[in-house]
Structures are given as C-alpha cells and as structure tokens.
Amino acid sequence: MRLMEGEHVGPFNLGNPGEFTMLELAEVVQETIDPNAKIEFRPNTEDDPHKRKPDISRAKELLGWQPKVSLRKGLPLMVSDFRQRIFGDHKVGSTTTTTNDSSS
Numbered sequence: 001m002r003l004m005e006g007e008h009v010g011p012f013n014l015g016n017p018g019e020f021t022m023l024e025l026a027e028v029v030q031e032t033i034d035p036n037a038k039i040e041f042r043p044n045t046e047d048d049p050h051k052r053k054p055d056i057s058r059a060k061e062l063l064g065w066q067p068k069v070s071l072r073k074g075l076p077l078m079v080s081d082f083r084q085r086i087f088g089d090h091k092v093g094s095t096t097t098t099t100n101d102s103s104s
Contacts, residue, residue, distance in 0.1 A: 002063045015054030016067045022052075025071070032075045 003012055026039045059065045069077070083089055 002065065003059075006063065008062050012059045012063070013054040013056050014059055014065065015056065016071060017054055017056050018071065019051065019053040020071070028071055028075055032079055 023039070030037045030039060056066060
C-alpha cells in the first residue's frame, strides 16, 4: 500500500532476503502441500541465477518495509488461505514439485 500510494517510482524488490537453494524451497513446498509429492530434478536454464537473495534495501529505506514472516511459517499460511479462497478449504490431491540441479 505504501508503494502504491507513495511518491516513489521504479522497481522495488519485496522478496525475502533469506537465501536458500531450490531444493530447500522444493522441500518446504513438499512438506507444506503434499509430503508424498515427488521432487523432480531438471537441468538449469542458461539464465538461472546461482544466488537467489533479493536486495530489499530500497524497500527498507524508502518504504520502511521488510518481511516479518519466514518461508517456513508463511507458506503454510498462504496455502491455507488459497485453499480456503479457491476450494472452500478442500485439500487438493497429489502434487509434483520441480527443481533444478544447482540446488543440491
């Protein structure tokens, strides 16, 4: 809301600066959505970043914003909210999570 209603323009990264591998992300998604889901490993694309750590310094400095909820705490909350909104709290069936080789 601060960004939309404020005077600042340009890109702002609102990601979480905690760094984790794609495998770690896939495992959190698997644990949260479907523990029986299979994690598939695929070759990296040429433009795949080796580090995934967003720079949120602009958001912190100009908007006074920084994340307050970790991935492990926030993902289950988001999934629960989406399931309730989309499916009326009905749990979706089996899921496959895909990641790439660089995360191992």
